[in-house]
Amino acid sequence: MEFSEFAMYEAALIRADTTDEEWAELVRQRPSLEGALAARKRTAESLTSQ
Numbered sequence: 001m002e003f004s005e006f007a008m009y010e011a012a013l014i015r016a017d018t019t020d021e022e023w024a025e026l027v028r029q030r031p032s033l034e035g036a037l038a039a040r041k042r043t044a045e046s047l048t049s050q
Contacts, residue, residue, distance in 0.1 A: 001035055008040035 003011075011033045015023055027034045 001032075003032070003036040003039045007032070007036040008043065011036035012040050 014026065014033065015037055018026065
């Protein structure tokens with residue numbers, strides 16, 4: 001699944017501002033958050049490896 005830049009940015013902001021327990025609850029409600037955050041991390045890693 002592909003995620004928009006906005007979705008990846010939103011997931012990163014939400015994750016940075018939540019506890020592990022809050023994040024787990026949000027992911028249960030919006031499973032796409034976890035995928036968007038993973039996609040953002042992959043994008044960041046690929047940019048730093050260039």
